[in-house]
Amino acid sequence: MAMDPVCYGEVDEENATHRVNYQGQEFYFCTASCRKKFEEKPEKYAKLATKFPIDPHMSC
C-alpha cells in the first residue's frame, strides 16, 4: 500500500488511477481532488510524506 500524502489515506498502487511523478518519486492519491491539491503545492506535500516513518524492512 502507498500513502496518499494529502489525506494520509492508503492507496492500492496497482489500482491507483490518480498518480503523480514528482522529482522522480511516484505519489498515489485516492481521489482526483487529492491529486489536485498535491499538484497545486507539490513541495509541501512531498515534504510531509517524507516525515512519515519508513518501514524498516524497506530501508537498507
Ligand SMILES: [Zn+2]
Ligand atoms: Zn486522498
